[in-house]
Amino acid sequence: MKLWLTDIAELHGLRSTLQVLRGNDLSNFPSIKEAWICIENERIVDYGSMQDWDQQNLDNSKVVSIKGSMVLPCWCDSHTHLVFAGSREQEMIYKIKGMGYAEIAAKGGGILSSARAVEESSEVALFEAAQIRLKKIIGWGTGAVEIKSGYGLSLENELKMLRVIQRLKNNSPIPIKATFLGAHAYPLAYRERKLAYIDLIVHEMIPAVAHEHLADYVDVFCEEGFFSLSDTRRIVEAALKFGMKPRLHVNQLTSSGGLQLAVELGAISADHLEMMTEEDISCIASSSTIATLLPTAAFFLRAPYPPARKLIEAGAAVAIASDFNPGSSPNGNMQHVVNMSCIQMKMTPEEAFQAATFQGACAMELQHEVGSIAKGKLANIIITKPIPSLAYIPYSFGENHIQDVVIRGRFLSEE
Numbered sequence: 001m002k003l004w005l006t007d008i009a010e011l012h013g014l015r016s017t018l019q020v021l022r023g024n025d026l027s028n029f030p031s032i033k034e035a036w037i038c039i040e041n042e043r044i045v046d047y048g049s050m051q052d053w054d055q056q057n058l059d060n061s062k063v064v065s066i067k068g069s070m071v072l073p074c075w076c077d078s079h080t081h082l083v084f085a086g087s088r089e090q091e092m093i094y095k096i097k098g099m100g101y102a103e104i105a106a107k108g109g110g111i112l113s114s115a116r117a118v119e120e121s122s123e124v125a126l127f128e129a130a131q132i133r134l135k136k137i138i139g140w141g142t143g144a145v146e147i148k149s150g151y152g153l154s155l156e157n158e159l160k161m162l163r164v165i166q167r168l169k170n171n172s173p174i175p176i177k178a179t180f181l182g183a184h185a186y187p188l189a190y191r192e193r194k195l196a197y198i199d200l201i202v203h204e205m206i207p208a209v210a211h212e213h214l215a216d217y218v219d220v221f222c223e224e225g226f227f228s229l230s231d232t233r234r235i236v237e238a239a240l241k242f243g244m245k246p247r248l249h250v251n252q253l254t255s256s257g258g259l260q261l262a263v264e265l266g267a268i269s270a271d272h273l274e275m276m277t278e279e280d281i282s283c284i285a286s287s288s289t290i291a292t293l294l295p296t297a298a299f300f301l302r303a304p305y306p307p308a309r310k311l312i313e314a315g316a317a318v319a320i321a322s323d324f325n326p327g328s329s330p331n332g333n334m335q336h337v338v339n340m341s342c343i344q345m346k347m348t349p350e351e352a353f354q355a356a357t358f359q360g361a362c363a364m365e366l367q368h369e370v371g372s373i374a375k376g377k378l379a380n381i382i383i384t385k386p387i388p389s390l391a392y393i394p395y396s397f398g399e400n401h402i403q404d405v406v407i408r409g410r411f412l413s414e415e
């Protein structure tokens with residue numbers, strides 16, 4: 001049966017090309033006013049202007065008028081850590097009271113507290129908690145997502161996390177990409193023998209992850225004092241042998257060569273980029289690596305925001321993502337990410353919508369399936385509440401502007 005959505009106030013995000021966008025092209029978020037869209041067998045089959053709508057072809061059809069609403073492609077959130085156990089609001093209170101990283105770590109906080117919680121959780125409990133989060137973000141309009149491991153930090157628990165992601169993949173209506181992030185932090189037992197942990201990742205974790213086909217990508221928290229440039233290179237080269245491409249956490253705390261290494265290793269995406277020199281900006285702008293910015297994490301950590309304007313003006317391919325995680329971005333609502341991209345990083349609404357949809361799809365290598373309104377793509381679309389313009393979404397922050405979400409041609413509200 002065909003599903004026709006008609007009387008759409010404006011249909012946004014039309015794009016049939018598959019090439020990631022750079023510079024001025026980012027602001028080109030094409031639309032049609034007073035539009036319809038037709039969906040069949042989970043996919044977009046056609047769209048057009050209400051003026052040209054042919055009412056005679058309605059055999060075996062369901063027609064839904066969504067007068068006043070806008071339609072846009074679902075968010076493609078290309079950086080999350082949404083499999084985790086417990087929450088860390090106590091750390092937020094410690095930080096408010098002025099405690100530093102070392103003091104919080106001494107009180108049992110930080111990534112290692114999430115690692116303990118994952119260790120103590122069963123695979124079923126982890127899956128159930130993650131599935132609730134996944135359903136929540138789909139309800140906020142996310143139609144494709146990347147999820148990382150990285151709170152396991154042992155062979156057994158990294159595999160546990162990745163198996164949970166695999167189960168989410170098998171049970172979720174939206175496309176999911178899995179990333180192995182064993183190099184997220186050093187577990188306590190390896191604090192004094194860091195090289196032994198890198199050996200464990202390279203010789204045991206990566207082969208085991210590959211053996212079970214649990215990861216599409218490999219990620220490393222590449223930062224001075226955490227995983228060095230040479231550690232990162234070793235881990236990525238080991239993973240590449242098993243077909244896991246890199247996407248890397250770089251330049252979050254310092255500019256010390258992480259970005260250049262990501263580009264040299266052919267990373268799909270270099271993520272964070274809070275600390276960027278002019279050289280870093282021109283390096284990524286002249287590469288094929290996508291610059292994925294995570295403004296809600298910068299907000300939560302009171303860190304400098306990534307230089308989105310400079311990156312766009314230099315011609316970099318910019319995407320934005322939620323970094324949904326319990327420590328530094330405990331929210332996966334992409335409407336907030338779009339708001340902060342506009343207000344704090346001075347992206348225009350069109351640039352932010354593009355970066356949160358098509359560019360995010362490119363950063364997950366899913367642009368042939370999702371990320372824009374195009375014939376043949378999955379019908380994963382957002383229906384907004386009646387709003388005066390798309391810019392109203394980042395403008396009227398903190399509100400949920402989504403009336404319904406269609407995933408593979410089915411209304412979420414009818415599930």
Ligand SMILES: [Zn+2]
Nearest residue numbers: 079081249323
């Ligand atoms: Zn992250």
